[in-house]
Amino acid sequence: MSGNTTSAVRRRTEEAGAGTVDAAVVGGGPAGxxxxxxxxxxxxxxxxxxxxxxxxxxxxxxxxxxxxxxxIATVDLRKLATEQLGRYPEARVVHHQITGIEGSAGDGFTLRAQGHSWRARTVLLATGVLDHFPHFPHWESYVGRSMFWCITCDGYENRGRSILVVGHTDAAAGEAMQLHSLTDRVRLLTNSRSDEISPEFRRRLDSAGIEVVHDRIQEAQGADGVLEAIVTRGGRRLALDALFSIQGATPETLLAGQLGVRLAESGYIAVDSEQKTSVAGVYAAGDVTALHSHQVTTAVHEGAQAASAANYFLYPPELKAD
Known part of the structure; x- marks a missing residue:
C-alpha cells in the first residue's frame, strides 16, 4: 500500500462516528x-x-x-483491497471491535465498542468464523504455511506429500479419504479424548491404508512456519510435510444474535440469494453464512451481492420498481 493511500485511510478512521452513515460493515476480510x-x-x-x-x-x-x-497471499489481497477502498471518500475504516448492536431499519442501528458508538441505516455482517486449530507453542506461525484447514485451497499444492489430518469425527475421516486421492501418505490423529469416527468410515480408512492414531498432541517440531513432526502425549513422533486441521470452526454470530437474526440449523447466519437476513436492513456475507464454500471467491461475491441488496433497500420508494 502506498504511503499516501495509507495516510488517507488513516485520516478517515477513528473519528468516523458523527452522524448516521448509510451502511456499517462489520468485518474487514474479503467479504466486508x-x-x-x-x-x-x-x-x-x-x-x-x-x-x-x-x-x-x-x-x-x-x-x-x-x-x-x-x-496471491491473502494478506496481500487484503492490503490491495484496502488500498482500493481508500480511493473512495465515501468509505471509512474504523479499527474497533464491535461488541454491541441494536436497532431496526425503521429507527436505524447503533453499533457500540469501547465507549464509542456509531449510527447506520443498514448493517452488513461479515464476521467470519473462529477456527479450532490444534494449540501448541507458536501454532499461529504455521497456519497457512504448513498447517491448513481446506483441501480446496491447499490440497493441490500438497500432492504426494506426507499429510497428517487432525480431527476425531467423520468429517476428519472424510477429509483424509479425499486427501488420499492426492497422496498415498496420509495419517489421521484424533487429538481428542473421544474417537467419534463411525464404523463405516473406519472401514473406509482401513481399506485405504490410512492409519488412525488415537492420541493427543504434546508438541510440534519445526521452524519458520514449516512443520517437521508432531509428537503425541503417548510418545509417537509423526513426521509430516503438512497438517490439515479438521477440528471445526464456530461462526461468529454474537452480533447477529443481538439483532435477532435467524440462524440456520448449522449455526450459521441464514441468508437468501441476495444475502438478506431475517431482519430488514441487515445483511450477511462470507464464511459466517454457510458451513461449506469457505472460499475467498465466494466471500467477494457475497459481499458484492449484499452491498447491492443494501443499496437497493436504501433507495426511496419512487426509485424502486417493486
Whole structure:
C-alpha cells in the first residue's frame, strides 16, 4: 500500500462516528471489503469495522482466485483491497471491535465498542468464523504455511506429500479419504479424548491404508512456519510435510444474535440469494453464512451481492420498481 493511500485511510478512521452513515460493515476480510467497495461506488457512506484478525490475516497463499497465475497471499489481497477502498471518500475504516448492536431499519442501528458508538441505516455482517486449530507453542506461525484447514485451497499444492489430518469425527475421516486421492501418505490423529469416527468410515480408512492414531498432541517440531513432526502425549513422533486441521470452526454470530437474526440449523447466519437476513436492513456475507464454500471467491461475491441488496433497500420508494 502506498504511503499516501495509507495516510488517507488513516485520516478517515477513528473519528468516523458523527452522524448516521448509510451502511456499517462489520468485518474487514474479503467479504466486508468487497461490500464496502461496492457500497462506496454506489455513492453510499460506509463504515468498515476491521479488527485486523481473521482467516485473511494468516500466511496462506490463495491459488484459486482468478487473475493471479502464481497465486496471491491473502494478506496481500487484503492490503490491495484496502488500498482500493481508500480511493473512495465515501468509505471509512474504523479499527474497533464491535461488541454491541441494536436497532431496526425503521429507527436505524447503533453499533457500540469501547465507549464509542456509531449510527447506520443498514448493517452488513461479515464476521467470519473462529477456527479450532490444534494449540501448541507458536501454532499461529504455521497456519497457512504448513498447517491448513481446506483441501480446496491447499490440497493441490500438497500432492504426494506426507499429510497428517487432525480431527476425531467423520468429517476428519472424510477429509483424509479425499486427501488420499492426492497422496498415498496420509495419517489421521484424533487429538481428542473421544474417537467419534463411525464404523463405516473406519472401514473406509482401513481399506485405504490410512492409519488412525488415537492420541493427543504434546508438541510440534519445526521452524519458520514449516512443520517437521508432531509428537503425541503417548510418545509417537509423526513426521509430516503438512497438517490439515479438521477440528471445526464456530461462526461468529454474537452480533447477529443481538439483532435477532435467524440462524440456520448449522449455526450459521441464514441468508437468501441476495444475502438478506431475517431482519430488514441487515445483511450477511462470507464464511459466517454457510458451513461449506469457505472460499475467498465466494466471500467477494457475497459481499458484492449484499452491498447491492443494501443499496437497493436504501433507495426511496419512487426509485424502486417493486
Amino acid at each position: 471489503l468487497s461490500a464496502a467497495v461496492y457500497l462506496a461506488r454506489y455513492g453510499r457512506e460506509v463504515l468498515v469495522f476491521d479488527t485486523g484478525h481473521g482467516r485473511s490475516t494468516h500466511h496462506q497463499v490463495n491459488h484459486n482466485y482468478l487473475g493471479f497465475p502464481d497465486g
